[in-house]
Amino acid sequence: MTRTLITTFCVLPLAACGSGQAIDPNNQFGANPLLPAPHEQLVADVGVFETVGWQNGETPTVPVGFQIAAVAQHLSNPRNVLALPNGDVLIVESRNESGEPVQRPKDPIRDWIMSRAHSQTKSGQAPLASNRITLVRDANGDGRPELRSVLVDHLHAPFGIAVLGGFLYVANTDAIVRYPFTPGETRITAPGTKLVDLPAGSINHHWTKSLVASPDGSRLFVSVGSNSNAMERGSDAERDRAAIHAVDPRTGLMKTFATGLRNPNGLTFYPGSNTLWTVVNERDELGPNLVPDYMTSVRPGGFYGWPYSYYGQHVDPRVRPQRPDLVTRAIRPDYALSSHVAALGLTFYTGASFPDRFRGGAFVGEHGSWNRTDPHGYKVAFIGFRDARPTGNPQDFVTGFLKDGKAHGRPVGVAIDRTGALLIADDVGNTVWRVSYTGNRIASRSSSASGAGTL
């Protein structure tokens, strides 16, 4: 059990892998990713890693000039964070308890592989209570919280949260629920009121529902991932899925905003604009270097291909009946993040404490791959923006989640707190991390020291 589980079945004589998709993964960043031909292996590449968590004193790695410290530890599967203007941090702890029905012999095998990559408790230990929102208060902004409290409990696999107009909106996996909430409160006792049902059901494959309020507060946007990899559960299972919907926060009226997004997460408006951005997990089992996950602005009414085509108008050979009528209007996403990185979190840098080059750029929480023997993701990447458009290649910002073939943590949701520090929900490490910039503090300290010397 202590060994890494890297399973490669390529030794099977008919597998014929290795020949296809020999491309440099670095060509799969940005606006024009290199897309090799689909390569369906006899058995898909699988690379999942033993989850070990963090020992005392161990942390992810940050660039020179930054420091990282835990804001909250011993959480139970933290998947998302929201920083409030008063310094409180809301941490969404979430676990989808229900398994998917077995439709084909491959399903239990896949479920077993996935559970290996997500296990967080040493064998024998009962899982800690999850499905709640924990509030952490850091009133003086030093990154060392003074108070920790369970804000809301007994939720149903929540992921997205938003605070708007005296309410806390929680996107459970099956409904948006709202609670009366004024920032400053540490415990919500009032029962929640259901605003609107969300697609869930017995399969509920991609279960995380991301949530954000529009800048004017008139609408909520909620993302719903697909119920399958490439519609292999049938089209009926995909009703209102693989989409972003707009919801009226007063009436609960839900309208579809954009479709064809396989598993959109990290809904965020670009600062100072009405442009909604998302990161999307693209489909698996077309080879280790296909399809790139992506970050994109979302056009109202836009169709982004899933399941019929990927990355614009590249037809997925597996999906029948084909829909050339839809494929012709499939929008090519803005920015590729490389294949299978599993981007689940997105936030734009709105703070002032990081150096100038970070202003307006994007931090992306990459949960990490399973459909590659050579892992991708397992880090927080930074993508610079110029004129509200992404530029250049992603840079590794927070790394070290995967070390020596063991997963200490896996980053999911990201947020910027009021001091301009980056918060990262780490669901395997059961920690929320805070990355702050120390470069200018060291510089100012040395300048004050030299100033003292002149006295």
Next chain:
Amino acid sequence: MARSVASTSVRLLGPNAHPLYPALLPVPILCFVGALITDLAYIASADMMWLDFSSWLLLAGLIGGGLAGVLLIVELVRARERRALLPHFVFLLAAWVIEVFNSFIHARDGWTAVVPSGLSLSIVATVLGLLAGWFWQSARHRSVEIVR
């Protein structure tokens, strides 16, 4: 020989063998034929239900065929007249190995699980399975003749 024809027919597999093998042999052959039919139904309808049927039929055929194969190997070791059963054994083994690969092909998420390689393997394995059944019957027939 005071034995009836029914009991002499199993003498091929040793005088004391219980005819469990003939009860299991139809399982892989029928399942492989069934998977070919549901493959054709999937191609005709593009309804994932038929692909699911194919996947389960292949799995059932592999389990049934695997159990039968173990029995057959045991019987082959004990048999007096091994050569009569050899064509049957070779065809059944070939069908089973092909369906192992076919199961992996059928695990793909949609059309490419069947078209073209899944269907091709289903056709080949079905023909081999039916040939295995044919040669079983002829071996059995011969064994009755030999014993008589």
